[in-house]
Amino acid sequence: MSTQASPTPPVPAGPQPVGGATSHLEVDERMQALEGAADAALLAPSVHGSQPWTIVLHRDRLELRADRTRQLQTLDPSGRELLQSLGAALFNVRAALAARGWAVEVDRLPQPDDPDLAAVVRPVPGAPEGRLPMLVDAVHRRRTHRAGFLAEEVPDELLDYLTAAAAQEDSALVAVLSDAQRRLIAELTQEADAVQLGHPDCRAELDRWRPQPPIPAPTDRPAGPRRRTVDSVSGQDRTFLLITSPTDDPIAWLRSGEALERVLLELTVLGWAASPMTQSLEVPRTRARLRSEVTGESHPQLLLRIGFAEARPDITRRHRDDVVSTGDRARSPRHPDEDGSLVRGGAGRPPSDDAVAHRPVPDGRGGTTWI
16 A cells, blocks of 8 residues: 655645735635634544533634533643644644645644743744645544454554654654563553542543443444454554653643644544554653563654554534634623533524533543544
């Protein structure tokens, strides 16, 4: 299977100023591009479906901010996974702006005294970044796979391709190829899962944020055995991938989230599915073992399993009005819905458009926590 991308067709650069001044047309097109980028950010994957972000739009820039009310205080006390979620949203912003013909300037964590400001993105005239325009369609098609995979072997050339993709985001991709390391990852996932489910606060947080899986559509195909994510110990596939970074600080966490989304979108383009798995990275003891026995000097940030699988519906996303505001207009006030929950924009809006379903998965975690 060849995974080399065909030459990227030329993409028109963003509007050029006339006579050294910014034209009204450029301002209008920039604002339209920023609005579209905000929409793309809302489709990013996030740990446990928490979607912990808010976006502030200005005439010349987009600010991506953390929503600390949606941080997992027990599972993610340092905010590492929160920043990774923001990094995935940031990558979607970059891809959406590139697809509209803009180059971008990105300031990551620009204000030490404001740690909630994850990034400031400015569209500027110029050539869009490389392959990003070709990934924007995958932003809308990407889904996190939350069930078993088929047994097809992942080819080496795909692993090489994904490794190069992660490197573009200042991260590394470590493919887990040996039987011993695959067994280790399965064991550590199960160990961390037991630790978390045995801790009342962790369990409560999982029950709050874990999404209800969609009911599969009826099919005429005969039912077959389902493979659980953590059961890949047979040595017949090479599907565990670790995204790592040379440091373990907030900028590395943000960049690893960007690397995650680039890898997930590339997989979507090529017809593969992915299950991010976080348990072994959320428990300090198991994360330390991953580093000492698999990644060496690099810090493990995200664990993926990839393979072939059928496409599945996505989760409910937060309502745009609850996330996006402009620099001169605050988000609309919340109003109580019929069920007593707070939603934006008053009565009459279906609850499914406004909130993540905070219901536990009845058949266990299955090794997948990002959506």
